[in-house]
């Protein structure tokens with residue numbers, strides 16, 4: 407599959423006299439395939455905005471390479487800029503202008519045909535309110551107007567930094583529908599977000615960044631599968647038998663985490679070994695199912711540990727088989743910590 411966006415070994419260190427030196431990106435890698443909705447996730451201060459701003463030529467990196475639609479940036483930005491729509495900061499609109507006037511102003515400035523105004527208003531679901539003043543819009547409508555402005559050029563790649571920030575559940579749902587419609591039209595969307603449930607619903611693939619380094623990437627389903635830990639949820643016909651079952655399974659060499667009404671069992675080669683061990687002691691399994699994880703638990707597992715000065719989580723838990731696996735040192739591939 408063709409990469410619409412490629413970042414390799416990106417480095418960015420901020421230096422200021424007052425705040426000293428701060429390494430925001432520490433050899434960061436990212437790859438987004440054509441036609442995907444790609445979630446870009448990371449805790450506050452992990453380097454998402456720095457990455458997006460660097461990609462758009464707003465910040466100068468200290469090292470690494472970046473390409474958009476196969477063209478090296480920032481050198482090729484003047485050529486590819488027309489094919490990239492981006493919102494990396496909350497756009498400000500004239501409150502007394504309508505959405506239509508706002509977009510018409512932008513088409514005039516950007517050499518975009520006027521017919522695009524009606525098209526993008528339709529796309530973002532603002533056609534009915536297009537003549538109303540922006541000051542009467544909800545936050546969700548303003549966000550969709552921002553997306554509309556980024557869509558005017560008919561970009562191939564749309565980059566959105568926190569498009570659902572501050573939205574209520576209704577606004578989030580509208581934004582979700584919009585992302586799905588854009589994806590269905592063939593556009594590649596890169597979406598930075600803290601709303602992990604949404605990302606899991608909307609995105610085909612994700613990159614997780616922590617302390618300026620990629621700690622996971624790949625199709626959402628593969629990232630989840632990789633972090634399920636191969637665990638099994640085991641229920642018994644009689645809850646009172648759980649302690650005995652836990653003891654038996656532990657002695658058989660697997661790891662057991664007892665829960666209120668079931669056991670979580672890890673390190674099992676074959677699920678049938680669990681049923682056999684328990685049946686041998688007249689304990690009968692009523693449920694044996696893989697442990698399902700969500701993106702939030704994976705995110706917390708990979709990024710939730712407090713940063714240690716001088717240390718970075720070095721693991722690149724890449725799951726796109728056959729792709730390059732990033733710049734993480736091979737000796738840390740088992741999920742440990744490196745310096």
Ligand SMILES: Nc1ncnc2c1ncn2[C@@H]1O[C@H](COP(=O)(O)OP(=O)(O)OP(=O)(O)O)[C@@H](O)[C@H]1O
Pocket residue numbers: 420421422425428429430448449450451452453454455456457
């Ligand atoms: N202009 C700047 N000068 C100095 N340090 C900066 C500057 N901009 C960002 N940083 C620092 O770089 C690091 C990465 O910040 P960045 O804004 O890229 O993170 P982020 O992942 O976008 O965070 P958030 O989710 O809070 O928006 C942080 O430690 C931040 O304090």
